[in-house]
Amino acid sequence: MSAAPKPQTVTASPPGSATDSPPAAGPADALGALRAEIDRLDDALHDLLMRRAAVVADLAASRVKGGTSPLRPGREAMILRRLLGRHQGALPGDAVVRLWREIFGASSAMQGGFTVALHAPDAAQARLARDHFGGQSARRGCRWWRGCPSGRTGRGREPWPSPPAPRTRAGMTGPCCGSRRRGIAAARS
Numbered sequence: 001m002s003a004a005p006k007p008q009t010v011t012a013s014p015p016g017s018a019t020d021s022p023p024a025a026g027p028a029d030a031l032g033a034l035r036a037e038i039d040r041l042d043d044a045l046h047d048l049l050m051r052r053a054a055v056v057a058d059l060a061a062s063r064v065k066g067g068t069s070p071l072r073p074g075r076e077a078m079i080l081r082r083l084l085g086r087h088q089g090a091l092p093g094d095a096v097v098r099l100w101r102e103i104f105g106a107s108s109a110m111q112g113g114f115t116v117a118l119h120a121p122d123a124a125q126a127r128l129a130r131d132h133f134g135g136q137s138a139r140r141g142c143r144w145w146r147g148c149p150s151g152r153t154g155r156g157r158e159p160w161p162s163p164p165a166p167r168t169r170a171g172m173t174g175p176c177c178g179s180r181r182r183g184i185a186a187a188r189s
């Protein structure tokens with residue numbers, strides 16, 4: 001003999017109750033909506049970055065800087081100070097600096113190659129140089145400061161927006177230069 005089927009419980013909902021309406025938005029929908037907004041903003045940011053790069057390419061093609069070093073630490077510092085002066089919201093100011101340092105490094109490289117020369121580098125100095133000149137920058141270590149930069153040398157360090165870093169005998173500024181005998185320079189390659 002076969003087992004009797006189990007009785008099923010059926011609950012009737014009155015008309016107009018929750019089961020008649022579309023399902024309420026759950027956490028997954030909220031996440032999806034927020035991510036869609038992030039995607040839209042990323043596209044807008046990306047568009048602006050591409051437009052900025054096109055302006056830098058025009059600048060490079062015009063040769064208005066006269067074949068000198070592409071690096072302009074003073075101009076970069078002015079941009080960072082201006083941006084930090086208007087900065088608001090939850091994004092840490094440090095993140096703004098990091099993002100723009102990468103942009104400066106890439107747009108300087110677009111105007112001609114440069115090599116970052118690290119005098120007697122250690123891991124911290126190498127990290128600092130990467131953070132300052134961008135992850136794409138070419139870096140090389142050298143033992144003697146005099147032989148470090150090759151070609152025309154631009155000053156590779158710039159005054160950090162705040163607080164001002166101490167000057168060194170080499171005329172460079174920045175937290176890397178705790179020792180007067182060590183530093184970072186950037187030269188055209």
Ligand SMILES: C=C(O[C@@H]1C=C(C(=O)O)C=C[C@H]1O)C(=O)O
Nearest residue numbers: 070071072075076103104107108
């Ligand atoms: C675009 C320039 O070249 C470099 C890149 C900068 C930038 O991306 O804003 C600023 C200064 C320079 O280090 C410039 O000199 O204005």
